[in-house]
Amino acid sequence: MQSLEAELERARALDVRELADAVEAIGFECTRCGACCKSEADDPHTATVFPDEVRRLRAASAAGDADGGNGGDGSDGRDGGDRPETGGSGDADARDWRDMARPVPYGLTEGEDGPEGETFEWALQTDACGDCVFYEEGEDGLGACAVHEDRPLICETYPFSVDLDGTSQPMGEVVDSIGLKGPSSADDPGDPEGAVRAHECEGLGRNIDRADAESLAAALKRRAVRELEEAIGVRDAYEPTPTGPGEVVVHDSEGAKRPDGNRIDGRVEQTGAPDDDPPA
Template identity: 35%
Template sequence: MRGVDDLADEVMKIGFACTRCGACCTEVSGDSNLVIVSPAEVRAVAGAAGIPADEVADPFPEYLDGEDGRRFTFDWCLRREGGRCRFLGDGRCRVYAARPWICRTYPFMLDGDRLIVSECPGLGRPIGREAAVALARALLDRQKAEAREEAGIRAVMEAVPVPSGSVAVIDSEGVWVVHG
């Protein structure tokens, strides 16, 4: 596992400063702006937006087919309207303080120990050491949160069957029938 300082050094070499352009919140192609969220993130965003949790996220749009007509997916995504995140308003995030890990760490993510960098107009801009360390910590925290969610999903899959003929989301907190 990478350390904070090593990761911060790499972020500083790449450089990043958010331009607040909103491009990451706007669909460029297909599902380019899908923001995968955990159940806890759905509740946090719902609280910040002052809306029910079931109005925050939709099932991840890729399903696996199982036996007996079962179809399932493993993730929730922030709801979009008109190709944009529904929480983007007047060029700003309306739930910024409660934004999900993906939004906090964009355009970076970790794949094991490898830093992955997505396209973003803010890349290549100078970033101070303090900001790079904060981003590195957020990336490592995100990686741990994602690992916990994956372990929770595995535990739910072992304990709770998807009902025959249904379409469901399996997350770390249960099996949620969404159609059928």
């Protein structure tokens, strides 16, 4: 296994044209089935979202509250890897951190007072059915995303991911992959093990035009770099934190936090105005 720093360099060196070639070869067009936004069997939807992405969702939610929604008609979002936008919910409470995100449940144990322990990172919040809280379904049965323009990178790039150590996988199983040659020269033979992976999705195998494939490829590269920067940040910021009964601590790249997004040392207020500048 490479160091996270070495993987970050590989991510930064990814060739977007080569990623686009792989996306184009696998093929994809979203059918708006909603499977990647909903719970699976008894498992609630779990998609990692980073702290800056949560703040962006809060800002988008607040803007949706202010203008009554962002006015999408659900017809313009088929440009690769995403569900179309819908209007905002109009719910003023939607600006709370906990309405956007929840602690990633992996690693937590179920105590007498509920989940407890330490965990890493955040997941998109879910509703009572276990679906992403931003998922909406029209009367036509087609799925839509209430925060389409501000959805996290993991949603923007579904059903694809890049196979690098330190990056996260979406929920769907890997069903296809295409190897990347990477940079090649006499001194640098590239990495034949790097790959673009495709995850379970009924839209795979459909034609995608080159512009959409390149747009998706660029987002894939941004996501790989962002995930590795986050992983390095978490590793460097992590300090073991004892938890009491019913207490959950979430470690992200900005430190140890409570489920409401506030740091446990009180140094950074995460649940203030949605347009707060992110900490340096």
